[in-house]
Amino acid sequence: MKHSSALIFGYNEYGIEIAKNVSHKYKDIIIYSLNDVEESAENDFGFKIEKFDLSDRWDEIEARSDLESSMIFCALGSEANNIFLTLSLRSAFKDVTIISLANNKEDANKLQMAGASKVIPIVETTANIITDMLKKPIVTRVLHNILYENSALKIKQIEIQNEAFFSDRFPGDIEWSREYGVIVLSVIHEDMSGEFIYSAKAKHHTIKNGDIFVTVGYEEDLKEFEKLLGGRK
Amino acid sequence: MKTLNRLVIDAAYFLNSSVWYQKKRRFFSNLLENDDYKYKRYFDIFMILLIFSSVSILIYEVKKDVHDYLNIFNSYIISFIFFVEYILRLWIYSSISKVIINQDEYSDLLGKNFSLSFVIQRVIKDKLKYILSIKAIIDLLAILPFFHELRLLRIFILFRMFKLFRYAKNFHTFASILTTKKFEFFALAMFAIIVIFVSSVLIYVMETNDPNTKIKTLYDAFYWSIVTISTVGYGDVVAVSSEGRFVAIIVIISGISVLAFTTSLFVSAFTEEIEDIKEDKSIQDVSKLDRLYIICGYENIAKELAKKLTYAKFNIVVLDENLERINNAKKDGLLALNYNPGSVDSYKKLNVKMNTQVNAILCLREDDVQNVYTALTIRSLNKDVYIMSILMNHSNRVKMLNSGVNEVLYDKEFVGLVAREYVGQPVAFEVIHALRSDDSVINIEEIAITERVLQNFAFVSELDNIKYRVVLLGIQKKSKNRFFFNPIDETLLEVGDYLLVIGNYMFIKEFTKYLLTKVRDRK
Numbered sequence: 001m002k003h004s005s006a007l008i009f010g011y012n013e014y015g016i017e018i019a020k021n022v023s024h025k026y027k028d029i030i031i032y033s034l035n036d037v038e039e040s041a042e043n044d045f046g047f048k049i050e051k052f053d054l055s056d057r058w059d060e061i062e063a064r065s066d067l068e069s070s071m072i073f074c075a076l077g078s079e080a081n082n083i084f085l086t087l088s089l090r091s092a093f094k095d096v097t098i099i100s101l102a103n104n105k106e107d108a109n110k111l112q113m114a115g116a117s118k119v120i121p122i123v124e125t126t127a128n129i130i131t132d133m134l135k136k137p138i139v140t141r142v143l144h145n146i147l148y149e150n151s152a153l154k155i156k157q158i159e160i161q162n163e164a165f166f167s168d169r170f171p172g173d174i175e176w177s178r179e180y181g182v183i184v185l186s187v188i189h190e191d192m193s194g195e196f197i198y199s200a201k202a203k204h205h206t207i208k209n210g211d212i213f214v215t216v217g218y219e220e221d222l223k224e225f226e227k228l229l230g231g232r233k
Numbered sequence: 234m235k236t237l238n239r240l241v242i243d244a245a246y247f248l249n250s251s252v253w254y255q256k257k258r259r260f261f262s263n264l265l266e267n268d269d270y271k272y273k274r275y276f277d278i279f280m281i282l283l284i285f286s287s288v289s290i291l292i293y294e295v296k297k298d299v300h301d302y303l304n305i306f307n308s309y310i311i312s313f314i315f316f317v318e319y320i321l322r323l324w325i326y327s328s329i330s331k332v333i334i335n336q337d338e339y340s341d342l343l344g345k346n347f348s349l350s351f352v353i354q355r356v357i358k359d360k361l362k363y364i365l366s367i368k369a370i371i372d373l374l375a376i377l378p379f380f381h382e383l384r385l386l387r388i389f390i391l392f393r394m395f396k397l398f399r400y401a402k403n404f405h406t407f408a409s410i411l412t413t414k415k416f417e418f419f420a421l422a423m424f425a426i427i428v429i430f431v432s433s434v435l436i437y438v439m440e441t442n443d444p445n446t447k448i449k450t451l452y453d454a455f456y457w458s459i460v461t462i463s464t465v466g467y468g469d470v471v472a473v474s475s476e477g478r479f480v481a482i483i484v485i486i487s488g489i490s491v492l493a494f495t496t497s498l499f500v501s502a503f504t505e506e507i508e509d510i511k512e513d514k515s516i517q518d519v520s521k522l523d524r525l526y527i528i529c530g531y532e533n534i535a536k537e538l539a540k541k542l543t544y545a546k547f548n549i550v551v552l553d554e555n556l557e558r559i560n561n562a563k564k565d566g567l568l569a570l571n572y573n574p575g576s577v578d579s580y581k582k583l584n585v586k587m588n589t590q591v592n593a594i595l596c597l598r599e600d601d602v603q604n605v606y607t608a609l610t611i612r613s614l615n616k617d618v619y620i621m622s623i624l625m626n627h628s629n630r631v632k633m634l635n636s637g638v639n640e641v642l643y644d645k646e647f648v649g650l651v652a653r654e655y656v657g658q659p660v661a662f663e664v665i666h667a668l669r670s671d672d673s674v675i676n677i678e679e680i681a682i683t684e685r686v687l688q689n690f691a692f693v694s695e696l697d698n699i700k701y702r703v704v705l706l707g708i709q710k711k712s713k714n715r716f717f718f719n720p721i722d723e724t725l726l727e728v729g730d731y732l733l734v735i736g737n738y739m740f741i742k743e744f745t746k747y748l749l750t751k752v753r754d755r756k
Contacts, residue, residue, distance in 0.1 A: 006656070013626070013627055013645040014645050014648050014649075016645075017645040017646055017648060017649030017652075018648065018649050018652040020649060021649035021650060021652050021653035021656075022652055022653060022656045025656045026656070071655070071656060073652060075648075097655075099652065099655060101648060103533070104533070118655060120648055120651050120652065122644055122648055123533045123534050123536075123537050123644075124537055125644075125647050125648060125651055126534050126537075126538075126623070126642065126644040126647050127534055127537035127538040127540075127541055128541070129642070129647050130534075130538050130595070130621070130642055131538060131541040131542060131545065132669060133621075133640070133642075134526070134542065134547070134592075134593065135545060136669075136677070136678070136679055137679075138679050138709045138716075138731050138733060139669070139677050139678070139679055139733060140669075141716075142706070142707065142709070142716050142733060143665055143668075143669070143677070145716075146665075147650075147654075147661075147662065147665055148650060148653065151716075153718050155661045155665070156661065157660050157661050175699065177704075177705075177719045181719060182719075183704055183706060183718075183719060185664055185668070185704070185735065186664050188660055188664075196675040196735075196736075196737070212660060214660060214661050214664045216706070216718070217718070217719070218718070
């Protein structure tokens with residue numbers, strides 16, 4: 001039976017951190033190493049380690065994983081190897097999501113040309129996070145805790161299935177925090193365009209089924225709120 | 234005598250421990266001598282203006298009558314200001330009270346009697362040292378026009394121009410650069426003097442008896458030599474005999490050499506010192522900055538971060554012991570110094586107050602050993618300054634925290650978190666990113682609760698944020714060091730708390746203004 005997997009190429013600190021952070025979503029995580037590894041090896045965190053080489057033999061992966069719902073991370077130590085791997089994977093699998101790491105902008109462009117769905121520029125990402133920490137330390141800490149679930153606060157996308165709840169009311173008119181203990185940040189419409197809850201557009205936009213609320217709150221309150229709006233996302 | 238000694242000693246101790254007196258003394262000392270003192274620049278400009286106005290009046294006066302007010306201003310007021318400045322400089326040059334206290338302690342230690350005469354001698358010696366310095370003599374000559382009835386003394390107004398040396402720091406720099414080539418300039422001057430002397434005597438001997446010559450005296454010969462060796466060559470006095478012309482050829486060749494050497498000496502002196510001058514300038518610039526961020530090490534992450542911080546108008550200075558990296562930082566338009574971030578001396582030379590001027594120090598070498606070393610160096614100097622450091626290898630995290638780093642930044646962890654975004658709730662992450670982005674009109678901001686805000690608002694319920702279409706996400710309580718999401722109306726506001734608000738940046742601006750506007754102003 002094919003699994004929905006996270007396939008991480010690169011048995012290094014980047015690979016392990018990625019594995020740790022996607023483990024809540026993927027049960028089947030395999031870290032591929034270019035070096036020799038013992039058969040059915042596991043690292044300290046319990047992730048499976050397998051050897052691979054840069055030849056175009058991907059039959060084994062294709063056989064075990066449902067690539068449409070899987071995600072591939074290219075996190076090899078060498079930039080050239082990473083680009084080569086991305087190119088090789090893309091030519092083998094047209095629709096799989098490939099996320100590759102790049103050290104700089106030049107490599108990011110090459111990786112995109114090679115077919116990466118998303119590129120994580122390491123230096124830029126680090127610099128962005130440090131800048132945020134220096135510019136707005138409290139905001140960064142709070143948002144970080146919310147986003148990465150380090151606190152009881154959660155952020156949730158809630159799909160509206162009970163549009164009757166909004167009859168004659170606009171989301172900006174309702175005091176969400178007082179009435180339901182949650183804060184609605186924005187509304188994402190069916191066409192995926194987003195509006196901040198108090199923006200002029202959102203104030204005149206009638207909520208329809210299928211719209212998504214991006215909401216912050218404590219887990220229990222969010223569950224109650226979700227029930228109220230009849231959605232699940 | 235003993236009573237007098239006692240009185241003098243008591244007075245000295247009183248002055249030495251008087252906060253008011255020491256504060257005044259420090260103020261004048263900074264104003265007159267400390268280039269880093271912010272008000273010195275204004276004082277210098279004021280004095281330069283006085284000098285120029287004084288000389289302008291002197292020039293105007295040569296052919297025209299000036300108003301009496303101007304004469305009084307020039308002769309009395311300016312002279313009086315210069316006199317006060319002279320006395321203040323004399324006062325701050327050396328401390329009389331310290332001499333008395335030292336002598337008292339010395340006498341006490343050796344069981345001798347306090348010697349007032351020794352103190353007087355010592356004080357006179359110290360003060361004379363100042364009075365006889367070139368700068369002090371110029372200052373004194375600049376005051377002399379006060380006795381303007383003596384017409385001769387009016388010319389001393391010109392001495393006021395020499396005072397400019399005191400107020401323009403560039404002159405000091407210029408003089409100090411030239412002093413580095415003192416020996417070479419001296420050798421060249423000796424050569425020129427010998428050539429001038431020999432050629433003057435030679436031309437005098439060879440030409441003076443020629444009926445067609447204009448060189449009649451040794452003074453004429455000296456004048457000719459100077460005009461020729463300087464390659465000016467007016468042509469009013471020329472050599473007419475063949476022997477004289479031969480001497481002229483030698484002097485002209487020597488003159489060209491002297492001129493060429495002098496020029497090259499100036500150029501080489503400035504070229505050699507230019508880096509030091511630039512460094513001095515950079516240090517001066519840094520010492521004037523507030524809310525400073527010191528970046529230690531200029532590699533990939535530092536480069537990217539510096540770009541972003543510069544864009545956000547942060548005051549940053551880069552330190553790196555590697556010249557190539559520092560040159561890169563300079564090319565990127567940053568204030569950069571080729572100092573080793575792991576050396577205590579670097580921070581001393583930087584001349585910044587860590588507690589008040591520095592917001593954070595960022596250890597950004599892509600090498601854990603270097604960052605730990607830098608962090609320890611900084612901690613040995615200051616216990617409180619905020620240190621952030623990047624971590625390259627996870628196994629070094631504890632060592633880094635033990636070295637005194639407040640915040641460890643692990644790039645692999647950041648990459649992991651970004652990966653989590655892609656597999657998690659991408660829409661929610663995008664909303665948060667949009668809130669943090671500088672380009673977005675909807676922002677998330679921190680608003681500090683200050684004394685001023687508290688004058689008007691005591692509880693969360695009074696904030697009226699909904700009226701301003703601003704979402705109050707929560708409040709960071711300083712006293713509990715905790716974030717309270719969606720705080721209840723009865724939450725008490727305290728100084729040091731932060732409100733986290735989300736909204737259109739214009740509305741947030743208006744809301745902040747509203748919080749800071751006094752109730753009585755609003756009414």
